[in-house]
Amino acid sequence: MLQENKITKKELFIFVEIHRDVHSISKICRALEVSRSGFNKFQNNKTTERKKKDQWILDSIPEVRKNRHKRSYGSPRLKVELKDEYGIITSERRVSRIMKENDISVNSTKKFKTGKEKSERENIAGNIVKRKFRVGRKNEVWVTDITYIWTSEGWLYLSSIMDLFSRRVIAYDIGKRMTSELVIDILTRAFLLEEPEEGVIIHSDQGSQYSSREYSNLLKKLGLVQSMSRRGNCYDNAVIESFHASLKKEMVYVEGLVTMRYMKAMVFDYIEFYNKERRHSFLGNVSPIEFEKLQKKLVLG
Numbered sequence: 001m002l003q004e005n006k007i008t009k010k011e012l013f014i015f016v017e018i019h020r021d022v023h024s025i026s027k028i029c030r031a032l033e034v035s036r037s038g039f040n041k042f043q044n045n046k047t048t049e050r051k052k053k054d055q056w057i058l059d060s061i062p063e064v065r066k067n068r069h070k071r072s073y074g075s076p077r078l079k080v081e082l083k084d085e086y087g088i089i090t091s092e093r094r095v096s097r098i099m100k101e102n103d104i105s106v107n108s109t110k111k112f113k114t115g116k117e118k119s120e121r122e123n124i125a126g127n128i129v130k131r132k133f134r135v136g137r138k139n140e141v142w143v144t145d146i147t148y149i150w151t152s153e154g155w156l157y158l159s160s161i162m163d164l165f166s167r168r169v170i171a172y173d174i175g176k177r178m179t180s181e182l183v184i185d186i187l188t189r190a191f192l193l194e195e196p197e198e199g200v201i202i203h204s205d206q207g208s209q210y211s212s213r214e215y216s217n218l219l220k221k222l223g224l225v226q227s228m229s230r231r232g233n234c235y236d237n238a239v240i241e242s243f244h245a246s247l248k249k250e251m252v253y254v255e256g257l258v259t260m261r262y263m264k265a266m267v268f269d270y271i272e273f274y275n276k277e278r279r280h281s282f283l284g285n286v287s288p289i290e291f292e293k294l295q296k297k298l299v300l301g
Helices: 007-019 025-032 036-064 074-085 092-101 180-194 213-220 234-255 260-276 288-300
Strands: 141-151 154-163 168-175 199-202 225-228
Touching: 007 025, 007 036, 025 036, 036 074, 036 092, 074 092, 092 288, 141 180, 141 234, 154 180, 154 234, 154 260, 168 180, 168 260, 168 288, 180 213, 213 225, 225 260, 234 260, 260 288
Parallel strands: 141 199, 199 225
Antiparallel strands: 141 154, 154 168
């Protein structure tokens, strides 16, 4: 029977395994002219191979997580990292199971709070973006925000600007005070670095820094179009807020309480990692810079 149909024993044993709930194993084995002991050996080997691969995955996860920025990688990113770095092809579900069985968890998020901002809003713009966070080209929409970072010497304020197309942080600055000058300086830097065409939309919340007369005048001078989230609606600027949350979860809370100087160096290091190495599921599990390179090839293609 094996020679006539050129079916391997392994394929027959797989057939037995699939149909074992319909007929008894012994009956199927007799019909296919294979031994029950052979099927049992096949099952044992299969279990052994599965355990070996589980162990291989388990041993490789700490290697991936040696990079302090990858300690927060969950099963989706670890699955891709294991394939690219170690040639391990597996499923997200399997990685998740192995992590759970071995008590491997991602970094938890903590939150710092400060007093609410109280200042007069001068120039409030409408919401042009309207949560349409997928855009078709580079320098079409920028998003910006300020976040608080606590250090052993007091608060630091990180102002960032991100290009929605590639999720790349195109410019950032850190100050000891949350002022209009902070957001104006970073906007000027982003403009000089990117040299975009006129009409780029820049989206922010309604904070006093973004609604100041100085900021509004600079936007007009640079030919940028202002867009603002609705008041008190953080989801309207979710992408940049998500970046700041990742920075805190994957770096700030991992490093703990450090000096301002050290924190500034760590922020620089993290943003370099975020732009050049960190995999983004939104971008197909490649980094922002790699995504921009791939898109450029497609255009030139």
